[in-house]
Amino acid sequence: NIVPSFTWHAEVFLIIVSTSIRDNTTTTHLYKRRWVMVFLFSSYSLCNAFQWIQYGIINNIFMKFYNVDSFAIDWMSMIYMLTYIPFIWPVSWLLDKKGLRLIALMATAINCLGTWIKVASVKQNLFWVTMLGQFAGSLSQVFILGMPSRLASVWFGSEEVSTACSIGVFGNQLGIAIGFLVPPILVPNVDNIDDLAYHISIMFYITAGMATVIFILVVFVFQEKPEIPPTLAQVQARSTPPEEYSYMASILRLLRNLPFMLLVISYGLNVGCFYAVSTLLNRMIIEHYPGEEVNAGRIGLTIVIAGMVGSLICGIWLDKTKTYKQTTLAVYLMSFVGMVVYAFTLNLDYLWVVFVTSGALGFFMTGYLPLGFEFAVELTFPEGEGTSSGLLNCSAQIFGIIFTIGQGKIIDHFGTFAGNIFLCVFLLIGTIMTAFIKSDLRRQKANHLAETQVASVSVSVSAIWCPVKGDVSDTAPG
DSSP: OOOHHHHHHHHHHHHHHHHHHHHHTTTTOOOOOHHHHHHHHHHHHHHHHHHHHTTTGHHHHHHHHHHHOOHHHHHHHHHHHHHHHHHHHHHHHHHHOOHHHHHHHHHHHHHHHHHHHHHHHOOOTTTHHHHHHHHHHHHHTTTTHHHHEEEEEEHHHHHHHHHHHHHHOOOHHHHHHHHHHHHHHHHHOOOOOOHHHHHHHHHHHHHHHHHHHHHHHHHHHSSSSOOOSSSSSHHHHSSOOOOOHHHHHHHHHHHTTTHHHHHHHHHHHHHHHHHHHHHHHHHHHHHHHHTTTTHHHHHHHHHHHHHHHHHHHHHHHHHHHHHHHHOOOOOOOHHHHHHHHHHHTTSSSSHHHHHHHHHHHHHHTTTHHHHHHHHHHHHTTSHHHHHHHHHHHHHHHHHHHHHHHHHHHHHHHHOHHHHHHHHHHHHHHHHHHHHHHOOOOHHHHHHHHHHHHHHHHHHHHHHHHHHHHHTTTSSOOO
C-alpha cells in the first residue's frame, strides 16, 4: 500500500484547475445563424416602417380619396409616435422578462393583422378602418424599435455588435425608403375615384402578402438566443438570477444616469426632427414644386438611402475604433449643418439641389440612429438593452409629435423656410447637449475586464503548472 504524496495531489489539482480555465476561455461562441436572425428582424422591421410613411408621402392623394384634411393624414404617421409612448413600458418589460422570440412573434402577428385590416378599408367612407389598420401597425412598431441593440448583444461578438445593430436599424430605414419611393408609383394622382381605389388596394394587398410571409418565417425560423453566449458580457448577463432583476429598479437607475439622460433628450431631438421632415416632406416639396409627388418620394428615398449608408459606415467605424462619444458628436453636428443647408436651398427652384442637400442631410441625420442605440447600451450596461432603447425611442416619439405638429403649423402660417429653421434651432441644442455627455463605456470595460482576468489567471496557472509537472513526475504513485 503506497500512500500518494502531497506533490502528486498538487499535480492532480492543477490539472483540474487548468482544465477549468481552459473551458472558461471557450464559453463564448459565434453561430453563423446569427446573420439569419438579424436579417429576418430587418425584414419585418422593413415591412412595418414602409407603412409608417405610405400615407404621408402621398398626402394630397389620400386627402382626396377619403375626403379629409391634411392634418388627418399627418396623424397616419403621428399615430406611430403616439402609440409608442404608453405601450413601450409593458413591451420593454416583456422583452426583458420573456426574451426576443415572443417579442418577434407579437410584432409580426400584429403587423400582419394591420395590413389585412387596411385591405378592407379601400372605400371613401372607411377612413376610420384604415386608421385602425395603421394603429395596428403602430402597435407592432413598439415591439420592433427596441430590438436592434438587444438582438446584437444576444447574438453577436463584441467586435461586431455595432455593425449588427446598424443592420437591424438598416431594415427600418430601408422600409422608410421604400415607403417614400413606392406609394407615388403605385398610387398615381388620378381624378377617377374608382381607379384611385384600385391603385390603393394593389398597394395594400402587396403589403399584406409580404407581412404574411414574414410572419410565417418568424414562426418557424426565429430563435430566442444561441446555446452558447457570444461574449463574456453575455456570460455575465446570463449568470444573473432572474429574481435579482427588477424592471422598475432598472428604470430608476437609468433615470439617475446623467450621461444617459442627456443622450435620451439629444437623441429625441435629432430623431424627432427626422420624423417631422419625413412626415411633412410631401407638403414641403409640393409647395415649391407643384405636381412633383413622385419626385417628393424620390427625395425621401434619397434621404433614407444616404442614411443607410451612413448607418453602416458608422457601425463599422464604431466596431473598429470604439469612439462612441466622438463619432456621435461629429454626426450630430453634421446633421445640424445639413438641416441648415437644406432649409436655405429648398426654395431655389432647382430640384437637383434639393436631391443633393437631402442626401447630405439624410447621411448624417438618419445615420445617427444606430449610434444613439449603441452609445446608450455602453452608457447603461448591464441594464437591459430593451429598456435603454425604449427610453430613447420614447423621447423620439414625443419630440416627433411636437415637431411634426409645430412645424406643420409654422409651414401653414409662415412657410417652409420658417418651419425648417424651427428644426435647426433644436438640432443646435441637441449638438450642445451631446458635447456634455460623459463617455463612460461600461460594456467595453466589462468585456475588457473579463478578458484580462481570464488571461491573467491562465498565465498564472501555466507558470505554476510547468515547474510542478517537472518536479513531481518521479513521485507520482504507480
